[in-house]
Amino acid sequence: MALKLYDLAGAEDGRRFSPYCWRVKMALLHKGLDFETIPWRFTEKDALAPYKSTTVPVLVDGSNSIYDSWAIALYLDEVYPSRPRLFSGTEARTLTDFFNQWAIKSVHAPLLRVIVLDLFAKLHENDKAYFRESREKRFGKTLEAYAGDPREALSAFRGALDPVRPVLVQNPFLAGNGPGFSDYILFGAFQWARVMSPVRLLEPDDPVFAWRERLLKLFDGYAWKAKGYPVWA
Secondary structure, three states, X not given: OOEEEEEEEOOOOOOEXXXXXXXXXXXXXXXXXXXXEEEEOOOOHHHHHHHOOOOOOEEXXXXXXXXXXXXXXXXXXXXXXXXXXXXXXXXXXXXXHHHHHHHHHHHHHHHHHHHHHHHHHXXXXXXXXHHHXXXXXXXXXXXXXXXXXXXXXXHHHHHHOHHHXXXXXXXXXXXXXXXXXXXXXXXXXHHHHXXXXXXXXXXXXXXXXXXXXXXXXXXXXXXXOOXXXXXXX
């Protein structure tokens, strides 16, 4: 029986934009597990109530349900140990946990400033009031004020990626010679942007650009085929 993943969607069912859901989808593909995705919106909290969550991703595996992308990754390696591992060992898992915290605080925040207005425009109408109210309360300002100067926001995002560039000059993936969950953590942020915004985040000579291309082509181009914008136009 295929696993089921509740997956955040925009106005169109096919526009799946959660960075955390993208981490999980790439992890499931990495493990070679069959899964189906269920489109979900911010205001559909009741659909997740049986799984004791109010946010996605939520993975349903038979009688088991797991929420939170990090918890799901740990679950997949524990329950499916004979399939390709997301973490090569305890040390790699600990370092990836650190990378996860860094990405959320140092990458997601400046990236959201770059894409927030495009993202808002592509939300389902039922979600727009909720998103504006909840995010403006969190930010302490309007979405428009939070976005600020788009050039400044883009520069801050590109600068935030400086720590990963030397790694990607020396290795094809953040995890080394092959992809691991650290790659899917950062790649989820890029899919968040690509699905919702036409903003060109990277220049072609950036080592992160080449790394993103490799991730887009993994698993028969699963991420590349997702509804979104070209990364270079």
